[in-house]
Amino acid sequence: MTNSNVSIEDVPINRFHQLLTVRSGGGSFVDGYVLSIVGVAMAQMSVGLGLTSFWQGMIAASALIGIFFGGFCGGWLTDRFGRRRVFFVGPTLFILASLAQLWVESAVALFLLRFSIGIAVGIEYPVATSLLVEFLPKKSRGPRLATLTVLWFAGAATAYMIGEAILHHGGDDAWRLVMASAAVVGALLFALRLGTPESPRWLLSKGRKQEAEQVIAQVYGVGFSLANLPEELKTRRLSFLSLLHSGYGKRMLFVTMFWTCSVIPVFAVYAFAPKVLGALNLKGEWASIGSVAITSLFVVGCIIATRLLNTLGRRTTLLHSFFWSGLALLGLGLFSGASEPVILLLFGAYALLIGGAQVLQLVYPNELFPTEIRAGAVGVGTSLSRVGAAVGTWLVPIGLDTYGIGATMYAAAAVTFVGLAFSYLLAPETRSLNLQQAASLA
Structure with a gap:
């Protein structure tokens, strides 16, 4: 029995999709953990070292630089050598660099280890998201x-809970255990990803049709084949440099x-939550309540979005998000000396x-670029966005000390x-398009 008229983008979610979501999402969980644990x-680390x-500021920004x-x-590696091979690079670096923090003795050494962890995070974004999106309906x-x-x-949020628990029971050098705890999460991620297949879209882009056929049959059933992925057969050849021209430069500017x-x-x-909250007069019990509440609301906001x-669409969701959150930050500047509840x-x-x-x-860059340059686009967006994030993070303690919380x-x-x-000028709407249509410049 064949399903030649059914696109793999129209099939229902199956067990493989569920497992792959966990495998790819596990990378995001570890990313959030390793980037937040430093805060x-x-x-205690500042006192110890x-x-x-x-x-x-440099240590807080080091992972972002990485x-x-x-x-x-x-x-580049994901588009060049495949999604499956690169899928294990990040977890390996998480384990090794996190464990090494147990014995660090200088600011420079800690900076370099956090930098290595940042490299692992940077690798995670393009490989995990491109692999997932190329299988999803x-x-x-x-x-x-x-x-x-x-x-x-x-x-x-998990980093804050586990980190605080270790700090309260680990003594003066507990910060070392806090930083090294990410190795456990990295090891679990590595084990979880064993057995992940290669993306058939990537295999097809490299001319490896027989392997692509095998993966499609394995994931979707024996009645499925390359005939259920006809749009990919028409994809034109693109290189990494296509991110800067061929019409994709404008999309890269928007994403970045x-x-x-x-x-x-x-x-x-996240890097300086206690310091920022303290500057806003949230101290002691208010600071603890504030950290938990704010972290929880970040999660709730993402779930709602x-x-x-x-339903609302990509573009409309993005515009509303920037507008209303910007007003909230403006309010924090105007009322930086207000009461704790405000x-x-x-x-x-x-x-x-x-x-x-x-x-x-993670949605827009994976939808707006074709298979040959999809991971590259996510990688470039990740990299360039972190330049600003690293500078901003480094400037936070300096800005707070020099200009105050209101100006910050x-x-x-x-x-x-x-x-x-x-976003108003460049954001497109892609919710009703299949992956090939969304990535097309036509």
């Missing part, structure tokens, strides 16, 4: 890619700018409303409104 350990404000290089390399594509962002925040403007305030908040992608309300509103821009970071919040609001402007 938990920063205070005698870190200055400069090195606090992501810059990892994104470029990961995107059309209706599930946006929500499932968006779920990876939800898992990022879940990983961040909206991604950058959506991550700068978020990474700054995920549900809106197929600060929590505004900060919570930002965390809830930025969810739309966060979940679309105004700057965050300005960045968010820049993202709104670029």
Whole structure:
């Protein structure tokens, strides 16, 4: 029995899709964990290693700098050598670099290890998302890619819970155990990914038709073949440089700018949450309540946005997210000296409303570029967005000490409104298109 008239983008979600979502989403969970754990350990770590404000900022930004290089390399490697091979590079680096933090003795050494972890994170974005999107049905594509962002925040929340528990019971050097705890999560991710097949779309782009046929039959059933993927047979040959021309340069500009403007305030908040909340007069019990509430609202905001992608649409969700979250940051600047409930309300509103821009970071670049350059586009977007995020994160402690919390919040609001402007001018709508249509320039 054959299914020659059924596109694989129209089949129902099956067990393989569910497992692949977990395998790819596990990378986002680990990313959120390793990038956020430094904020938990920063205070005790600064005392233990005698870190200055400069090195606090550099270590907080080091992983973001690593992501810059990892994104470029990961995107190129994934498009060149395949999704499956590169799928295990990130978890391996997570394990080795995280364990090494147990014995670190200097700011420079810690910077280099965090930089290596950043490279692993940068590799994760293009390989995990491109592999997932190339198997998913059309209706599930946006929500499932968006779920990876939800898992990022879940990983961040887990980092705060586990990190705080270790700090309270681990003594003066507990920060070492806090930082090294990511190795356990990395090991679980490595084991989870064993047995993952290669993307048939990538195999087909390399002319490996027989292998692509085998994977399609394995995943979708013996009645499915390359005939259920006819649009890929017509794909023109593109190179990594096509991201800068052939009509895709404009799309790359959009992805880079909206991604950058959506991550700068978020990474700054996560890296220096206790310091930012303290500057907003949230201390002691209020600070603890605030950290938990804000982290939870980030997750809730992403979940709500995920549900809106197929109803409200990608473009509308993005514009509303930037506009309303920007107003919340503006409010934090205007009322930076307000009472604790007002600060929590505004900060919570930002965390809830930025969810739309966060979940679309992995949706848009995977939809707007074809198979040959898809991972490369995600990698470039990851890398360039982290340049701004790294600079912003490094400047947070300096900005707070020099200009105060009000000016810092105004700057965050300005960045968010820049993202709104670029999205208004360049964001397309792709919710009703299959993967080939969304990536086409026609």
